[in-house]
Amino acid sequence: MLRHLSSTHDRFALNAPFRISRGVKTAADVVTVRIRDGAHVGRGEGVPYPRYGETIDGALAQIAAVAPLVDGGASRAEIAAAMPAGAARNAVDTALWDLEARIAGTDVATLAGIAPAAPLASAITIAIDTPDAMAAAAARHAPVPLLKIKVNREDAVAQIAAVRGAAPAPRLIVDPNESWTIAEVTGLAPFLRDQRVDLLEQPLPAGEDGALAEIASDIAICADESLHTRADLAALRGRYSHVNVKLDKTGGLTEALALADDAVARGFGLMVGCMVCSSLGIAPALLLAGRAAFVDLDGPLWLAQDRDGGVTDRTGILHPPAPGFWGGA
Incomplete structure (x- = not known):
């Protein structure tokens, strides 16, 4: 056939x-x-x-x-x-x-000559809301290893402080999704240090992030929207310490594997992320996640109903799908 x-x-x-x-x-x-x-x-x-x-x-x-x-x-x-x-x-x-x-x-x-997917710590995302609502969400996830906070320009300080106050233990990723200016990046740096933020993800708009090369940051900064494929890596040197590899940007696992290798060879730390998707979109990304310093693959956890046999979360530890769900035997 x-x-x-x-x-x-x-x-x-x-x-x-x-x-x-x-x-x-x-x-x-x-x-x-x-x-x-x-x-x-x-x-x-x-x-x-x-x-x-x-x-x-x-x-x-x-x-x-x-x-x-x-x-x-x-x-x-x-x-x-x-x-x-x-x-x-x-x-x-x-x-x-x-x-x-x-x-x-x-x-x-x-087939790829890499380690199989295994349970690992993956960020639980706290989406933008009022500070009180974000604190309530963070309190429900206070025992997890890693939280990711979505923020905007207007209420970032209150949002981050609310989450950290409700969840004092987890590592923190702060993600403004391109909404900040370089003034926010530099001006908020002492506050971010005080809140023990581990990673700042894509604070400036892609294409306007050259200013990051002019500052010294003791908080890791990760490229997301500024990175799609290996062709983008050269321009990111000196701006970012980490890069977020997403299969929907790279165009599949084939390029994602090559991108991860190239990024590590150039001295970047790895983050592996996702869009809001089902477990069918997460299963291939899990094969990269074991190499990453930060993992953000909680997309299916936002679904009212995932595909049968998909990933499961146990207090911030993401477990791979059932055998045979994706990836062969």
Whole structure:
């Protein structure tokens, strides 16, 4: 039987509104790719992100355009050459990894020559709300190892102080999602140190982050929106200490693995992150997470109902999906 690719738009309602500095969402809209080859089916997921000019319809169109290549047996390298980095390529690439492993009777970790996914500490995200509401959310998660606080410009100090007051023990990531200026970065540095913030994620808009090279920060600063693929790394030297690898930005696990290797070779620390997605989007990212200093893969925890057999969280420790969920044996 010949290969056959199919793709769908799937929507997962959230269990609470997810607010960041750019807006709020109440559902996760994803594209799901299935590639059948005889008795074997490989699956992959991508989350088109409006910040990068992506839409569900646009992603489905990109996938449909390469379907004849995939059906004809194209490799992951050939798909990478035929598609731009982004959510659509992520869905196809990770479906191909899954399919290859199932056909080979092994798992993706073995095929890639890397360690298998294992339970690890992953950030629990506190979305933007009133300081009191954020404190209440933080109090519910006070025992976890790592919290990530979404903030804006207007209430950042109150938001961070509220979370830290309610959860004194966890490590902290603060994520302004490009909403700060360099004045905030420098002016808030003493406060961030006092609050024991471990990582500041993408404080300035991508394309306007050159000012970071002019300051000395004793708090680690991580590139998110400023980093997509290996081609971006050279420009980030001197601006960031860490880089956030997301498969929906790299366009799949293939480029994410190469990006992680290149970033480490250039002296960057690694963070592995995600969009708000189902466990099908998290399973491939877990193969990178063991190498990262910071892991932020709680996307499925925001869903009212995840895919069956997905990841589970136990007090801030994320456990991989059930055997056979993704990645072969």
